[in-house]
Amino acid sequence: MQGILISIEGPDGAGKTTQISLLKQYLEQKGFSCILTREPGGTKISEKIRHLILDKENSKMGAVTEMLLYSAARAQLVHEVIRPALEEGKVIICDRYVDSSAVYQGIARNLGVDTVYEVNEYAIQGIWPDLTIHLDLEAEEGIRRKKNQTELDRMELETMDFHKKVCEGYRTLAKRNPDRIKTINAMLSVEEIHEAIKKQLEFVIKNR
DSSP, rough: OOOOEEEOOTTSSSSSHHEEEEEHHHHTTTTTEEEESSSSSHHHHHHHHHHHHTTOOOOOOOOOHHHHHHHHHHHHIIIIIIIHHTTTEEEEEEOOHHHHHHHIIIITSSSHHHHHHHHHHHHTTTTSSEEEEEEEEOOHHHHHHHHHHHOOTTTTTSOOHHHHHHHHHHHHHHHOOOEEEEEEEEEHHHHHHHHHHHHHHHHHHHHH
């Protein structure tokens, strides 16, 4: 069986990590072989690129540079992890994928969604998610949560206006791709969000 690629998207603080862990447990209980990965990162090379992108010292990084670095990290992840896992029939849960670049660089950095997707076609080798879960959360709440959790990185330290563009950007993408991107209110309880994700995933599995 060809594998399944699930991406989990949303603004910072939306609760992706918690839901990814619950989803992995659920899939393994259903008998699926499941792999977790993240963007940027997921391979030795990609993690080094991640450090470059998120390092607070790199405040002068240009928008195009940022887009290309994300794309490079993604290309290595697809080459080394995602494509082989799909060919082996595994389920991959990816914490962010190409839609993140469409939102953060395409919309919030004003490079254009179509431009970002075009550049990333080379990186993803035609591999799009079978399902994208968009955890929808207002920017103010997301940053409040992040500040309570950890020290903020370069992207998280962006202006509130930037984070608001990210939130609206995800909503725009969800309207543009309603068959693939499913929006769930991230203000719901952990259990309610998990149940909503399970329903969306069951639909994908049944219709393969």
